Amino acid sequence: MIVNSLSLCYHNKLILAPMVRVGTLPMRLLALDYGADIVYCEELIDLKMLQCKRVVNEVLSTVDFVAPDDRVVFRTCEREQSRVIFQMGTSDAERALAVARLVENDVAGIDVNMGCPKEYSTKGGMGAALLSDPDKIEKILSTLVKGTRRPVTCKIRILPSLEDTLSLVKRIERTGIAAIAVHGRKREERPQHPVSCEAIKAIAETLSIPVIANGGSHDHIQEYLDIEDFRQATAASSVMVARAAMWNPSIFLKEGLRPLEEVMKKYIRYAVQYDNHYTNTKYCLCQMLREQLESPQGKLLHAAQSSQEICEAFGLGAFYEETARELDTRRAKLLARTPEAVEEPAEDTSGIIKMAVKFDRAYSPQVTPKMCLLEWCRREKLAQPVYETVQRPLDRLFCSVVTVAEQKYQSTLWDKSKKLAEQAAAIVCLRSQGLPEGRLGEESPSLHKRKREAPDQDPEGPRVQESAVPGELCKKPFVALGSGKDSPLEGW
Ligand SMILES: Cc1cc2nc3c(=O)[nH]c(=O)nc-3n(C[C@H](O)[C@H](O)[C@H](O)COP(=O)(O)O)c2cc1C
DSSP: OOOSOSOOOOTTOEEEOOOTTTSSHHHHHHHHHHTOSEEEOOOEEHHHHHTOEEEEETTTTEEEEEOTTSOEEEEEOGGGTTTEEEEEEOSOHHHHHHHHHHHTTTOSEEEEEEOOOSHHHHTTTOGGGGGGOHHHHHHHHHHHHHHOSSOEEEEEEEOSSHHHHHHHHHHHHTTTOSEEEEEEEETTOOTTSOOOHHHHHHHHHHOSSOEEEEOOBTTTBSSHHHHHHHHHHHTOSEEEESHHHHHOGGGGOTTOOOOHHHHHHHHHHHHHHTTOOHHHHHHHHHHHHGGGGGSHHHHHHHHOOSHHHHHHHTTOHHHHHHHHHHHHHHHHHHHHOOHHHHSOOEEOTTSEEEEOOOOOTTBOSSSOHHHHHHHHHHHTTOOOOEEEEEEOTTTOOEEEEEEETTEEEEESSOBSSHHHHHHHHHHHHHHHHTOOOOBTTOOOHHHHHHHHHOTTSOTTOOOOOOOOOHHHHTTSSOEEEEEOTTOOOOOO
């Protein structure tokens, strides 16, 4: 997925606040449907994210960040790509940057939680714990601002004194962040304490960057028109709504709140379509039902032990069956697709043989496709493969063309690094010749032998420095990264 605009405007926006367990994909999509301009995901902890693998889910048309235990930690889709903010819990600048880089191609912005007083967030120095460590705040934010292509924001609570709050936010603004969300309560204050519109206002009047006012649910915000009143009372640029949206996401609808029954059904449809875990769906529905949990429907919901039972409780049994069937059919189609059928080599009009292949975990890092190709060229007394790589400015992805015996080969899939792109090009060449390509389980005795004989020698040839040309990235459609005449082949 590629985001076209690298900058997101935080002025005059209605925003769904980050909410643990609540801010998953179905809720975010629903909030967007009802008129939210920007939606935050729930706080996700940096260490957990760093264990995740990015997986394109072709059945659901989503991008999933999947933990080693196969749990989906963060699921997103194209529909929200330009509006979803990834909120992380972190206490370390380098980890924060690594997470930002992991998700930046799939989200519109990166936010750091500095307001959550709950133990799961403050332990390890995250969330509101950061408020007492401005040096660390500065390090995290400036590292993110320098290192990610997405706008960076943070969400804070106010400090015990206004003076300290103002000096903190001025310091935060100097890091270059795009906006700041302010929950107008102190760290130890609970939702029943009044929100300080005056403190948010003082911050908004002090800073030049957009201030996003938060904390108005219940006391100030009960329906759509209240959102603007809260914005005016705080003199903020934008308003972020948490609980009022959790209770009824149609709070963002200009025309006024929709009946809860209708909203819940819409929510359930998204939950089923995006295969949301039923416990999460149930949790969110319980937050909406609130005092109606004792109603017959509430009792059915309480008893539900699967998405199907949730659907049945809301008269959506037929919808569930139809959607499940549709997803099963998609799954079956994908499974039936043999790699050969998908990756059939095809020569296009440019004369380049192209296939949709990637160098992934199916390949051995010891005997790579590039090594196999080089070995084969040597055996066949052909000139060394020549790699030419370009980088696309839009998303900084790479594509490589390899020339062997005057024929060019290229993968149609763009890769995160030059190394991966070259490996993919080598796979296309090898596969179209029917040669071994270094897939795990495939034997290539001569290469193993060569490795053992000359362990210090890079079997793929000399290494050259990878060179991007940052100044030219935005001007040229493609940035050439050098021809590989000297075989710029790195080990993996
Ligand atoms: C269920 C729930 C989960 C929350 N999770 C987060 C979170 O993950 N990150 C965060 O910064 N704040 C979190 N918050 C705080 C809200 O984003 C918001 O700051 C707070 O509820 C005040 O806004 P409101 O008056 O609109 O509810 C959570 C609040 C609730 C009710």
